[in-house]
Amino acid sequence: MPDLILHHYAGSPFSEKVRLILGFKGMSYQSVNVPVMLPKPDVMALTGGYRRTPFMQLGADIYCDSALMCKVIDRIQPQPSLYPAETAGIASIVAQWADTQLFWIAVPYSLQPAGVGHLFPNAPAEFMKTFAADRAAMNPTFRRPTFPDGEAHLHNYFAWLEAMLADGRHFLFGAPACIADFAAAQSVWFMRRAGPVAAVLAPYPLVNAWYDRVDAFGQGESHKMTSADAIALAAATTTYAPTNITAGQGFAEGDEVTVMPVDYAADLVPGRLKALNTEEIVIARTDERAGLVHVHFPRVSFQVKKAVSP
Numbered sequence: 001m002p003d004l005i006l007h008h009y010a011g012s013p014f015s016e017k018v019r020l021i022l023g024f025k026g027m028s029y030q031s032v033n034v035p036v037m038l039p040k041p042d043v044m045a046l047t048g049g050y051r052r053t054p055f056m057q058l059g060a061d062i063y064c065d066s067a068l069m070c071k072v073i074d075r076i077q078p079q080p081s082l083y084p085a086e087t088a089g090i091a092s093i094v095a096q097w098a099d100t101q102l103f104w105i106a107v108p109y110s111l112q113p114a115g116v117g118h119l120f121p122n123a124p125a126e127f128m129k130t131f132a133a134d135r136a137a138m139n140p141t142f143r144r145p146t147f148p149d150g151e152a153h154l155h156n157y158f159a160w161l162e163a164m165l166a167d168g169r170h171f172l173f174g175a176p177a178c179i180a181d182f183a184a185a186q187s188v189w190f191m192r193r194a195g196p197v198a199a200v201l202a203p204y205p206l207v208n209a210w211y212d213r214v215d216a217f218g219q220g221e222s223h224k225m226t227s228a229d230a231i232a233l234a235a236a237t238t239t240y241a242p243t244n245i246t247a248g249q250g251f252a253e254g255d256e257v258t259v260m261p262v263d264y265a266a267d268l269v270p271g272r273l274k275a276l277n278t279e280e281i282v283i284a285r286t287d288e289r290a291g292l293v294h295v296h297f298p299r300v301s302f303q304v305k306k307a308v309s310p
């Protein structure tokens, strides 16, 4: 099994979700720091155009989107399980809510003027302007909630979590932590870093104590790696994770396709189809520097289409 390489940056909530999971599982990994905004030439060399953070590399296999990364990490290191049988299904539904509804209220709310200086200490005004423009272009149809609306949403959401914890359980679904805990924790982590903005969490002591327990898993053992070394490693690797295409979907191996997230950062990644099943879309693409890589995307929240010839 090749080393797990996490491509991420310190301030990224979805990266924090994965880091906490690596801590939960007591895993060690190579850590590549990626830029917080475009341009990201070394990211593109590996992903072929997917710009979101984090992504994961195992040799010449690249895994996009934390939902898929979590499943792969759980396969590599099954214990403790991220998907305990008792809460299978419901835990993934709550995790999906946390990755979408909770995240898209918690993050814009934290980026209000009182929070920004804490989240980006000492950042020059020019950087903040470029960052805001980058995110606006990434998600042009996003309807940013007003701060009072966001705050009201958060009181609902944290009250739900507080209610789940009311019987004294340690994690959202009982004694073992699971995928829902890490997905929800990333937003609390971000808010807590936003100075006075974190006051919105004050009425929820059980949520705060729960978050401290999740945070106590730590972030695993990371070893720094450069993006150039990660690309060179992909180029030197000629074995790939097994792939399969489920029949009856109108696609065949080798079809020229494009893959794209359907929610935001709608950048097309072109390649030749290697796998298509209910869990994954995998494409093969050749990069000047990274060589032949297989790029994996989850099926949920992504679309695959036959490439249109020019």
Ligand SMILES: N[C@@H](CCC(=O)N[C@@H](CS)C(=O)NCC(=O)O)C(=O)O
Pocket: 012, 013, 014, 015, 035, 036, 037, 038, 051, 052, 053, 054, 064, 065, 066, 067, 099, 138
């Ligand atoms: N569904 C994706 C969402 C990832 C995401 O939105 N990440 C943010 C950072 S936490 C991002 O990509 N921001 C833009 C960037 O890093 O370029 C996942 O689960 O990985």
